Amino acid sequence: MKIASWNVNSLKVRLPQVLAWLEQARPDIVGLQETKLTDENFPAEALAEAGYQSVHSGQKTYNGVAVLAREPITGVVTDIPGFADHQRRVLAATIGDTRFINLYVPNGKAVGDEKYDYKLAWLSHLREWLAAEQERHPRLAVVGDFNIAPEDRDVHDPEAWRERILCSTPEREALQALTGLGLRDSFRCFDQPEGTFSWWDYRMNNFRRNRGLRIDLILTAPALTERLTASYVDREPRAWERPSDHAPVVAEFTV
DNA sequence: ATGGTCGGTAGCCGA
Numbered sequence: 001m002k003i004a005s006w007n008v009n010s011l012k013v014r015l016p017q018v019l020a021w022l023e024q025a026r027p028d029i030v031g032l033q034e035t036k037l038t039d040e041n042f043p044a045e046a047l048a049e050a051g052y053q054s055v056h057s058g059q060k061t062y063n064g065v066a067v068l069a070r071e072p073i074t075g076v077v078t079d080i081p082g083f084a085d086h087q088r089r090v091l092a093a094t095i096g097d098t099r100f101i102n103l104y105v106p107n108g109k110a111v112g113d114e115k116y117d118y119k120l121a122w123l124s125h126l127r128e129w130l131a132a133e134q135e136r137h138p139r140l141a142v143v144g145d146f147n148i149a150p151e152d153r154d155v156h157d158p159e160a161w162r163e164r165i166l167c168s169t170p171e172r173e174a175l176q177a178l179t180g181l182g183l184r185d186s187f188r189c190f191d192q193p194e195g196t197f198s199w200w201d202y203r204m205n206n207f208r209r210n211r212g213l214r215i216d217l218i219l220t221a222p223a224l225t226e227r228l229t230a231s232y233v234d235r236e237p238r239a240w241e242r243p244s245d246h247a248p249v250v251a252e253f254t255v
Numbered sequence: 256a257t258g259g260t261c262g263g264t265a266g267c268c269g270a
Binding site: 009010012033036060061062107109178201202203204205206216217242245 | 256258259260261263264268269270
């Protein structure tokens, strides 16, 4: 089994790249973030022709998350239970015996901003939900754009980013609270090249200079962690014409 | 040198 996560930064613009990547990578389950589409504009037919069933929780202009899968999708949940939010950032689904939770974690804008407080509150509620989900579904994968670089080695210039948004200690502690539930950052279950990132700002030729952050993650519960065979960032689509500012991240498993 | 680029949308906001 091969699963993936990709912040596409507008699925309207990025559909050709997404279809090309699905064809070459052939993942079984994919979480997309920042589709920026309403449900009626979601390209379900084009994805079906590519061999993927899909569910979408959409919103005009902002956010929007989708799950694509080769097998039937059931058990769809679109909100963190008990956390009312009009922002479409959550999409949980069951495919086979895998529970797949796709997240677009709030960016937070800047440390101390009201959006930062929303981000930390959101992550606190997420932790409570994931603790319960893991009880119900041992084969749990939590994927998405977490908008948090877990450690300094996930940041091209840690000193420049020290205690800034995406890297602050409270954000990292909120992420560690998820790994404290037994969810592992699958990427770190393997030796990895230094300077591996998943997001590069469009400005300043940051991709060419590899000035990025690793903020797109695939977390796995023990029943999946023990079946992990690989976890990596696929940088290739970031180098394509008219790219998203994020690259897809991938995890592979035995069965 | 404190900006720079995208995308959505129509003057800026969000990332």
